[in-house]
Amino acid sequence: MKPFNGFVQRGRVVGWGIAMGGLVLFVLLLGVGFVLRIFYGPADPHREENPSRLVGEVIQIEVRNGCGVAGVARQVTAYLRSRGFDVVESGNFEHFNVEKTQVIARTKSIDAARKVAEQLGVDAVAVSQEIAPDLYLDVTVVIGKNYPQLKPFKKGLNEYVQWP
Numbered sequence: 818m819k820p821f822n823g824f825v826q827r828g829r830v831v832g833w834g835i836a837m838g839g840l841v842l843f844v845l846l847l848g849v850g851f852v853l854r855i856f857y858g859p860a861d862p863h864r865e866e867n868p869s870r871l872v873g874e875v876i877q878i879e880v881r882n883g884c885g886v887a888g889v890a891r892q893v894t895a896y897l898r899s900r901g902f903d904v905v906e907s908g909n910f911e912h913f914n915v916e917k918t919q920v921i922a923r924t925k926s927i928d929a930a931r932k933v934a935e936q937l938g939v940d941a942v943a944v945s946q947e948i949a950p951d952l953y954l955d956v957t958v959v960i961g962k963n964y965p966q967l968k969p970f971k972k973g974l975n976e977y978v979q980w981p
Contacts (some may be wrong), residue, residue, distance in 0.1 A: 876929045877907040877954040883915030884962045889970075891958055893937070896969035900936055905954055915961040922946040922956060929955040938968040 853916045854938050878897060884888040892908040918939050922930035933956045947957075964970055 866966050875901065875903045876932065876956060877903045877905050877957060879952070879954055880903060880904055881910035881957065882909060882960045883910035883913060883919075883959040884964055885913030886964065889945045889960050889964050892969050893958060893964075893967070897933070897958075899937065902933065902936075910959050915959055917943055917963050918961040918967060920944045920956060921959070923949045924955055926955075933958060933959045936968065938966065938971075 880890045880894050880897070888889045890909070894904045897904050919939070920930045920934040920939050920943060921939070922944070925948060927944065930944050930946070931941065933939075934941065937958065958965075
């Protein structure tokens with residue numbers, strides 16, 4: 818029995834031709850990528866001044882429970898979503914000692930935070946600005962111990978939430 822040394826076609830080894838063709842194609846693709854990188858440069862990772870153009874017209878929000886009462890972040894999330902806001906994240910805050918609910922603008926524009934505060938019934942004094950472009954959202958809501966005064970809780974706890 819003869820040892821196998823590739824596919825032989827008319828006296829030539831076909832396997833080596835395929836390997837060389839693949840190598841040439843790979844080098845060509847690397848060259849094209851290099852040329853495109855020179856002419857177009859890397860993508861800019863910074864957010865634009867107007868984030869609404871980046872993420873659409875809907876205000877993106879994160880909701881955090883800062884009072885420690887179970888279900889309040891879920892209740893506020895459901896309430897805001899029912900009003901057309903995009904709540905992208907919901908959960909607990911870093912501690913549960915927040916006395917008054919806070920609405921924090923995460924972009925250069927504080928208008929989105931004011932709209933959210935108005936929908937929740939939060940006083941304009943509780944609206945602040947802490948720009949954080951790495952969060953990729955417009956507003957953070959931290960629910961405080963004054964949550965019963967907010968609009969989502971004035972009509973009853975179960976109206977906006979589907980409990981699991």
